Amino acid sequence: MSARFTPPDNEAMVGPFAQCVRHPNATPLTYHGTNSWILAAPNDGACVVVDPGPDDAACIGRIAEACARRGLTVAAVAVTHDHFDHAECAEEAGRVFGAPVLGVASGTLGPGPLELPGVSLAIEVVPLPGHSSDSVGFLVEEGALVVTGDVVFAQSPTMVCWPDGRMGDYLASLDVLGRLVAERGVERLLTGHGPVIENPSERIEQARRHRLQRLQQVVSAVRSGIPADAEALVEAVYNDVRPELHDGAVRSVNAQLRFAFDEGILQENR
Known part of the structure; x- marks a missing residue:
């Protein structure tokens, strides 16, 4: 697998338009840490900072x-979603950089072109809910890339953070990413944690297969007599998950159960 992906070393450029600044907040959920992304055209003096990271002044x-070394000012701080490891320092970063802070949860970021003074790079905000209800991606078509936050990873499946995240939304967002690859020429997914995905179609389908396989395991377990209860189902279905990821597995199972009930795959006992 390592031969298929480009590890974003700290301050590594990924093509001419994106630079990774990786923070050392490694946990079982954040992998080696959070990836902040600096988006700028090569000749611009201003950039957009995506996902500034947790509440740690060292992240800012x-x-x-990294911006100073390139002579860049920050035109905006934007977040792919409002989870703390991506956005906790966003307000302080905005204050330090004298820049607006943009996010769906705060009502300051909507779909479509992101137009900012001094930024000539065409950036499009693409809704990608599922991991969370406010998840978005940032499409840079000229660079054939999307900054995806936690929608998909190279190294592992992501989590559908029920009740805010919904499995139906997540599957639909994988469809959206797939269309960006097929119709808009996207070649790289710049993720919130871990390596850059350089085989996006394959990885998107792997993510879909994994989610549907887990759904089928949950449905089969309930049909076999295991209660439709997340804790019981995690013990039966997710027995290969490390203890520190237990709570995430419970959230994912709850998302799968809700999807199965809503789609009529399982009968909900109210």
């Missing part, structure tokens, strides 16, 4: 140093 410092 790393981004500031």
Whole structure:
């Protein structure tokens, strides 16, 4: 697998339009840490910072140093979603950089072109709910890339963070990503944690297969007599999950159960 992906070393450029600043907040959920992305055209003096990271002044410092080395000012701080490991320092980053903070949860970011003073790079905001209700991607068509947050990873499946995240939304967002690859020429997915995905169609389908396989395991377990209860089903179906990921597995099972009930795959006992 390692031969298929480009690890984003700290301050590594991924093509001419995106730079990764990786923070050392490694956990079982964040992998090696959160990836902040600096998006700028090669000749621009201003950039967009996506996902500044957790509440740690050192995160802002790393981004500031990377921008200063390139002579960039920050036109906006934007977040793919409002989870703390991506967005907790966003307001402080906006204050430090003197820039607006943009996100769906705060009502300051909507779908479509992101137009900012001093930024000539064409960036399009694409709704990608499922991991969370407010998840978005940032499409840079000229660079054949999308900054995806936590929608999909190279190294592992993501989590559908029920009740805010919904499995039906997640599957629909995989469809959206697939269309961006097929119709808009996207070649790279710049993720919130871990390596850049350079085989996007394959990885999107792997994510879909994994989610549907887990759904089938949950449905089969309930039909075999195991209660439609997330804790019981995690013990039966997710027995290969590390203990520190237990809570995430419970959320994912709840998302699968809700999807199965809503789609009529299982009968809900109210």
